[in-house]
Amino acid sequence: MGRKSRRRGILRIDPVGIFGVFLLIMIWQALTLALPPSSLPTPSSVVARIGRDFIRAEELSFYGLADTGLLNSMIYTATNVMIAVALGSLVGTIAGFVTARFHNVRAILDPIVMTMGTIPILVLAPFFLIWFGVERMSAVLLVVLYVAVILYIFAQRAADNLDPVYEEYAYTLGASSKRIVWDILIPGTVPQVLGGIRIALAGAWGLEAIAELLGAQYGIGKIIQVLAGATDVQGIFAALIVLGLVAVISDGLAALVFAHVAAWSAAARPGGN
Amino acid sequence: MRLENGIAIKASQLSQSFRRADGQLVDALSSVNFEVLKGQFVCLIGPSGCGKTTLLQIIAGLLLPSSGILEVGNQVVTRPSPERGMVFQKDSVFPWMRVINNVEYGLACRGVGSGERRAIAEHYLERVGLAHVARAWPRELSGGMLKRVAVATVFANGASVLLLDEPFGALDYVTKRHLHNVLLTLWAETGRNKPRTVLFVTHDVDEALILADRILVFHTGRIVDDLALVAPRPRTTDTLLMPQMVQNKHLLLAHLGLETKQAGTGATSSIVRAAND
Ligand SMILES: Nc1ncnc2c1ncn2[C@@H]1O[C@H](COP(=O)(O)OP(=O)(O)O)[C@@H](O)[C@H]1O
Ligand SMILES: [Mg+2]
Numbered sequence: 001m002g003r004k005s006r007r008r009g010i011l012r013i014d015p016v017g018i019f020g021v022f023l024l025i026m027i028w029q030a031l032t033l034a035l036p037p038s039s040l041p042t043p044s045s046v047v048a049r050i051g052r053d054f055i056r057a058e059e060l061s062f063y064g065l066a067d068t069g070l071l072n073s074m075i076y077t078a079t080n081v082m083i084a085v086a087l088g089s090l091v092g093t094i095a096g097f098v099t100a101r102f103h104n105v106r107a108i109l110d111p112i113v114m115t116m117g118t119i120p121i122l123v124l125a126p127f128f129l130i131w132f133g134v135e136r137m138s139a140v141l142l143v144v145l146y147v148a149v150i151l152y153i154f155a156q157r158a159a160d161n162l163d164p165v166y167e168e169y170a171y172t173l174g175a176s177s178k179r180i181v182w183d184i185l186i187p188g189t190v191p192q193v194l195g196g197i198r199i200a201l202a203g204a205w206g207l208e209a210i211a212e213l214l215g216a217q218y219g220i221g222k223i224i225q226v227l228a229g230a231t232d233v234q235g236i237f238a239a240l241i242v243l244g245l246v247a248v249i250s251d252g253l254a255a256l257v258f259a260h261v262a263a264w265s266a267a268a269r270p271g272g273n
Numbered sequence: 274m275r276l277e278n279g280i281a282i283k284a285s286q287l288s289q290s291f292r293r294a295d296g297q298l299v300d301a302l303s304s305v306n307f308e309v310l311k312g313q314f315v316c317l318i319g320p321s322g323c324g325k326t327t328l329l330q331i332i333a334g335l336l337l338p339s340s341g342i343l344e345v346g347n348q349v350v351t352r353p354s355p356e357r358g359m360v361f362q363k364d365s366v367f368p369w370m371r372v373i374n375n376v377e378y379g380l381a382c383r384g385v386g387s388g389e390r391r392a393i394a395e396h397y398l399e400r401v402g403l404a405h406v407a408r409a410w411p412r413e414l415s416g417g418m419l420k421r422v423a424v425a426t427v428f429a430n431g432a433s434v435l436l437l438d439e440p441f442g443a444l445d446y447v448t449k450r451h452l453h454n455v456l457l458t459l460w461a462e463t464g465r466n467k468p469r470t471v472l473f474v475t476h477d478v479d480e481a482l483i484l485a486d487r488i489l490v491f492h493t494g495r496i497v498d499d500l501a502l503v504a505p506r507p508r509t510t511d512t513l514l515m516p517q518m519v520q521n522k523h524l525l526l527a528h529l530g531l532e533t534k535q536a537g538t539g540a541t542s543s544i545v546r547a548a549n550d
Pocket of ligand 1: 291292293299300301320321322323324325326327328
């Protein structure tokens, strides 16, 4: 005992982080002095633009996106990301666990999954658009694929690394195979799997935006694509900042939830017995 | 035939070989034969790598022997059972369950109601002196406390055969002596309702002399000696100074290669040997 309690302050704002953001804005502001607004809008004009476009963006209706604003586009994008991360994590984690325990399945799946993971999204996206159309499905499935690959690797490695002594111990205490999965395999790998989900989530925002850029009818990516066609740099900046903020907030929330779920391992680091 | 019923564990021509990654064949156990009576406290002693852990794993049902038969309670062991509880050499307490949930886990697996199993778990935690950390996470406990959790868990689970693999090997002297008392008390108490047979692996000679009714000495996969300890319990420092205990100690040290065979004070003939058949 006597080890000091270490609730990590996830919500604690790091002063160094604040300084970093402040520095970035200063550099941005300084650069606007040298570059024309058509190349680089000022920070304040972008903030103003976010406010103006938040509910309904006039400019977008000129380009065929009627009744759309940053808010509902962001909700569309975020919904897709949440569905894709949930679905991809589930599929990837189950496949990772199965392959960690059944070596025949692993021999078959490993090369397939690894190959899929290396296909660039720009190559894959056109196929998905042809197969699944320009609705929600295409973008979601693209992201599902990449999330599943990441979780496959994380879950498989976590199950490989789980000390077999826990399963043996559970068997000697009278656990059934079903209980081994629910009481040993899943909780024992939860910290690494959740770490994988966090990484996948962070990447999913960018992938979803790219998928929308390449062919979609709604979403932040769609807005960026339309504004890029009109070389509206200020509008693109506004959309990117909203996307970035949501991604950072979602990562913080995920960290908070995961720290709670894996509370037992919060200090599974040197010093623990 | 009446004696058959008094036998808890019986090993017949038990052998286990492993193929190492380099292709070499290792005989961890070579034709081991022994019987252990119900309620006996048996220590297995021998140098590192002589097959002690392998034997316990076979008895636990975690490993099928290459050849030979192992019976517990007149049944051939083929798989693990809560009747045979194991305290592993390394820490096996589940880090993702609070201490109390660890202790009641086996009972939960067998469908014991939550109120009843909580009461049982609390009782044994109390007995090993850990009632105050029932709600703690295992990572918050010291190594000695984790071993006590493991001991409480196997006793709470009600196994009639307890397999302990160097449970206190890594602990300091004081903690170790304290845990010997805890273990012996629990063994004596619970043994009144239902005999608890204990197989306790150690390479500590004094530990074996304090704990055992009988000591099986292992060397390179074989049983090389079988000693009965008739000294009364509870055993104290003075008990360990009794002539026959001193002789046994010399003999064990000789088996471990720490003394030459002649070094004992008395003739080997005076040493009490178990009737081993
Ligand atoms: N899974 C295994 N694969 C290969 N060799 C093993 C395995 N388990 C044990 N051994 C070998 O069997 C012998 C006995 O091991 P063990 O029973 O762990 O010894 P002890 O517990 O007495 O120290 C050792 O030589 C060890 O290297
Ligand atoms: Mg061992």
